[in-house]
Amino acid sequence: MSHDEKTDGEGLKTSPTLDRRKQQMELQRKIEEKMKRIKHKIAIISGKGGVGKTTIAANLAIKFAETGSSTGALDVDITGPNMHKLLGIRNRPQVDPVTKEIIPVNGPLNIKVMSTAFLLESDYTPVIWRGPMKMGAVREYLGTVNWGDLEYLVIDLPPGTGDETLDIMQLVKPLDGVVVVSTSQEMSLIDVAKTINMSRKMQVPVLGIVENMSTFVCPSCGKETQVFGRKNGVEELASELEVPFLGSIPMEPDFVQQASESIPVIIQKAESKAKTAFNEMFKSLIGEMLE
Numbered sequence: 001m002s003h004d005e006k007t008d009g010e011g012l013k014t015s016p017t018l019d020r021r022k023q024q025m026e027l028q029r030k031i032e033e034k035m036k037r038i039k040h041k042i043a044i045i046s047g048k049g050g051v052g053k054t055t056i057a058a059n060l061a062i063k064f065a066e067t068g069s070s071t072g073a074l075d076v077d078i079t080g081p082n083m084h085k086l087l088g089i090r091n092r093p094q095v096d097p098v099t100k101e102i103i104p105v106n107g108p109l110n111i112k113v114m115s116t117a118f119l120l121e122s123d124y125t126p127v128i129w130r131g132p133m134k135m136g137a138v139r140e141y142l143g144t145v146n147w148g149d150l151e152y153l154v155i156d157l158p159p160g161t162g163d164e165t166l167d168i169m170q171l172v173k174p175l176d177g178v179v180v181v182s183t184s185q186e187m188s189l190i191d192v193a194k195t196i197n198m199s200r201k202m203q204v205p206v207l208g209i210v211e212n213m214s215t216f217v218c219p220s221c222g223k224e225t226q227v228f229g230r231k232n233g234v235e236e237l238a239s240e241l242e243v244p245f246l247g248s249i250p251m252e253p254d255f256v257q258q259a260s261e262s263i264p265v266i267i268q269k270a271e272s273k274a275k276t277a278f279n280e281m282f283k284s285l286i287g288e289m290l291e
Helices: 016-036 053-066 131-143 163-171 186-201 233-241 253-261 273-290
Strands: 038-046 071-075 112-115 150-156 177-182 206-217 245-251
Touching (some): 016 038, 016 131, 038 053, 038 163, 038 186, 053 071, 053 177, 053 273, 131 163, 177 186, 177 273, 186 206, 186 233, 206 233, 233 245, 245 273
Parallel strands (some): 038 150, 038 177, 071 112, 206 245
């Protein structure tokens, strides 16, 4: 008998390779079933890190939940999960003893949240995984997490065009589309263009592009200063690539500090230019989704 075979209870030969294949097919079936129960699925992507993609994703989830819609937030940035910090979550998910499914953590406004961060000892613990392990984790999050019936699922992807992004575009069917986040820095714009072109090759709609940290708003005098790149750089790229421009969000101390304070800016009581800009961007996004 080969090393690839084993015997079942009736003396019949079985193959570990076939067993793995059956497990993969079963997980794929579960993914399809769970995705059918989620009405709208939106991925937030960027070409480069540090542009505020997770900040936009967390606040979008909050905004959807604010409308009274059942909402989930999935952090697929496997090696750099930060969504839990922005949503102020410190709990860990539980496992249903009967179904063995993962029960996502409840966040603000009852948002269901899942992240690799929940599996780590601390926020300082590195995730040192190769591609197959990351891809396996993505499939587990989609197929074994009990998302239930949701109106919206916001998926926070890592920057670039790597395994996690490819997996989400292939596995989440149908995916309403992607929201692309960028600054006006030349390097960010180049990488964002690559991400948009990847989405098109994968036949995933681009719902629009957001310019984050467009200007710095002085907390004392209210003066706005262009910090990153050239003025209107993101809007010009959107026009060049023929994708919707959803708006510009300025940089403000409250927006920047939300990670340490765990209060998303969209639910802060104080009005601000960033909050107003975010609300306008949200309206534009809803308009694109309804078209």
